[in-house]
Amino acid sequence: MEGAALGWIFIGIVAGVLARFAAPVRDPGGFIVPILLGIAGALLAGFVGQSAGFYTPTQPGAWISAAIGAIVVLIVYRFAMRRHGA
Numbered sequence: 710m711e712g713a714a715l716g717w718i719f720i721g722i723v724a725g726v727l728a729r730f731a732a733p734v735r736d737p738g739g740f741i742v743p744i745l746l747g748i749a750g751a752l753l754a755g756f757v758g759q760s761a762g763f764y765t766p767t768q769p770g771a772w773i774s775a776a777i778g779a780i781v782v783l784i785v786y787r788f789a790m791r792r793h794g795a
Contacts, residue, residue: 712766712767713755713759713766713767713771714752714755714756714766716772716775717748717751717752717755717771717772717775718748718751718752720747720751720772720775720776720779721744721747721748721749721750721751721752721775721779722744722747722748723747724747724750724751724776724779724780724783725740725743725744725745725746725747725748725779725783726740726743726744726747728743728747728780728783728787729743729744742786743783743786746779746782746783746786747779747782747783748779749782750775750778750779750780750781750782750783751775751776751778751779752775752778753778753782754774754775754777754778754779754781755771755774755775755778757778758770758771758774759771
C-alpha cells in the first residue's frame with residue numbers, strides 16, 4: 710500500500726506541474742499550490758476507490774482514478790480562483 714501511495718503522490722506532482730504550465734496565470738501560490746492540490750486529489754481518489762473496493766492499489770484503475778482525482782481538484786481550484794477574481 711505504501712508503494713501505491715507514493716505512486717499516487719508522483720501522479721499528483723506531475724498533474725500539478727502540468728496544470729501550472731497549461732494555465733500560466735498569475736497565482737499567488739506559484740508552483741506549490743497546484744502541486745499540493747494535485748497530490749491531494751490523487752491521494753483522495755486513490756484511497757476512496759480502494760476503500761470502496763473498486764480496485765487494489767496496484768491495478769491500473771487505481772492509477773487512472775488518481776490521475777482523474779488530481780485533475781478534478783485542480784479544475785475546481787481554477788474555477789474557484791476565477792470566480793473570486795484571483
